Amino acid sequence: MLQIQLPDGSLVEHPDSATALDVAAGIGSRLAKAVVAAKVNDRIIDAFRPLAELTDLSPIPLQLLTDKDPEALDVLRHSSAHVMARAVMRLFDGVSLAFGPTINNGFYYDFDLDHKLSEDDFAAIEKEMAKIVKESEPFEQFSMDRSQAIQLCQDLGQALKVEHIETGLAEHDQLGFYRQGEFVDLCRGPHIPDAGKIKAFKLLSVAGAYWKGDAKGKQLQRLYGTAWFSSKDQQDYLDQLEEAKRRDHRVLGKKLGLFHINPEVGSGLCLWLPKGARVRVLLEDFLRNELLNRGYEPVYSPHIGRVELYETSGHFPYYRDSQFPPLFVEQAGGLIDAWIDRLQSEAGLSADEEMRLSDAAEVLGVELPDYKPTDDVATRIATLQAWQRQHERYLVKPMNCPHHAQMFRAQPRSYKQLPLRLMEFGTVYRYEQTGELNGMLRVRGLTQDDAHIFCTSEQVEEEFRNTIELTRFVLESVGLSDYRIQLSLRDPKSDKYVGSEENWNKAEAALRRVLEQSGLNFHAEEGEAAFYGPKADFMVRDCIGRQWQLGTVQLDYNLPERFKLEYVGPDNAMHRPVMIHRAPFGSMERFVGMLIEHFAGAFPLWLAPEQVRILPLSEKTNEYALQIEQQMKAVGLRVSTDVRGAKVQAKIRDAQLELIPYMAVVGPKEAETGAIALRDRLEGDLGALPIEQVLQKLQTEVQQRTIRQVAKHSEILEPTQETSSGLHEY
RNA sequence: GCUGCUGUAGCUCAGUGGUAGAGCACUUCCUUGGUAAGGAAGAGGUCAUGGGUUCAAGUCCCAUCAGCAGCUCCA
16 A cells, blocks of 8 residues: 655555546545646656656655646646647658757747748647647556667657667666657656646747757757646736737837837947937936946946957957957958968868968068978967067957956056946947847847956955945836846856866855855856856846846956956055956846836836927917926926927827826916926826926936836746756656 | 748838739828827838849849847857
8 A cells, every 4th residue: 555645744545556646536536637747745747657656755745736736837738749749740741859848838849850830830730739639638658678769769760769868868777758649759757647638729939949959960840839727828828928029129119219220230230219328328327326426437448459458368269259350450461360260270271272372461461481381380370470469450349358457457556446446338349140139139239337346355255245236226226126146157067268276166156155145036057157257147037027137247366367467465465356347237238128128118207218298289389388398308307399280189199109208288278377287198187287396296206216117027927047947858 | 150931111011923002100281179099182112132034023033131030159
């Protein structure tokens, strides 16, 4: 007999062959029908398999999962992925299955097949899925040893599964399979008892994906879908997707005249139109003011710098491919650059090619008396690099830190001057891959609200604490109070980082210590660090539950070393400072893009590009309206007057659609009494008020940076996460 | 960068090989009004760019550029 302990602590006994479904049936038939999966400790298991196969514990701490449990949803979706794959295999020939995991709010399955899937196929696939769901066939599980499993996958014609068993699952002796009707899939599970539990599902999109996420690997077709326990839940989710779409900053940015991106300027290069620029200026002024109060000193640095500067910092070699190529003062610079590249490449250069390059260089007026094709490759490269150093090459700056490091070096530094906090809204350029560009969120020219703090190692923790506090203050002032911090550490297995083990250990330990002391919600993530140091990244949840990576604070013991930064300590000896890189907004482009989506374009009064629109009832009151406009402008409000010969209803409609927070309707009645009929974009007509009272009200709202409206937080949309649950890996 | 889809007026889109369209926005005129669209007229297009097929191309084919979705990347 099995001893089973239920969540309320009670113990029940069942025969050795009992499943979680049997346990549920023992409690009640309605429960048995509702059970989707079960949980033993933290492990989710199949409700339809004998418990004895799944655990050695006694008593077994069993929790039954029904459609009320979020974890059950994950199981449902995984099974839905199987149903979808089954439908696709019924409809198309030669389908090779890859992976079909769950993701937040849904699932996908990757296929290798000749037919190009498109949205036109969705109806047929969904219809086939509906058939499978209606048949309500049970899921069954079985295991096999390696050779049998490989044989089975070969018999099924599943080459990718065979490859996965041989590589990814090389350490597994036993491999699990699930069968549902004619469909058999290598799978760890768990699954729902039968397909009939899927009450709502929908295919969402089709896209390319790589086999095992490797960009060099085979290109597969990925079908995305979602599944739910009720069609109402599904509809809520689809509505939520619509809501996110409605907030798309690219659409709103166009509609509201905030920014513009066009190919004649260049992709990924953002033109800030007056209204968008206004929002940015307000944010910059707000932050600059705050930083001045906190002991930062503004600096300016140029948009380009010599390549050697970035060779020193390490950015140039490390990010070569995602930078705009160097600017050469000497015409032949590009030739020499390519020459070095070829020498460094695996293929190298043939004697003939070398000759032709030499000739070309000569034509361009390059003299290389020391270059001898008989020298070894390293010597030849060194000769060419020596030429490069004598002939300036510049980089459009991809980062501000090297410039700021040079500012530190501009004069001898004493410990008495530390911490030195240099701030700059620094515009940098990065050649992001074309597929990455996305409105303002991912651009090729961006302005960081950058600053670098140079301090002693004793000051590190306090400075770091202050920057964390600053970032929180800044986020909360725009109503972003739901965030957590990701402690981004190096990947111990990778060699892409610069600096000593010792420096890294110091930096990582310091960050962790401060975060622990602060009591903030944080989690560590390996492999997410910058190449020169660990980071604390702010992951911010917006009002509809989406997660954004915004501000960052980075601790850096390495660039000071690379730039040989020093200060004189109280002991009259030279010491190396520590650098803290930090940007509470991240970049102005990304931050404003996010804000547009967060507020759905309706900025709070303090950030609204236009705060008040004055609407004269007819042209007869235009003069009074303009007089009000002057009064409002005099107290710093951003106002315009709609003097068109349109009806007030039309003017109101336009102002509403432009998301202007307040409207001031003025007609003969108001002109007579010196009043304003104030209309609130959210509340509607507030009635006639004396001018002074309106000015007072609006000024207060601006000063307090009141946030009056954000969307209700959705219960349906789960927070987006960087990684999927990891529950179903194969 | 890869895979797929898309590119027609300022915006949203219709137009499946035979004379380039609608709504909104814009301009002018009429209307002078009380809290989400008053009326009329007008102007606006090398149909992304470059090639090709065809008697004939917005429409079919190829390339390039750009956008979108996903993957990969992100100092």
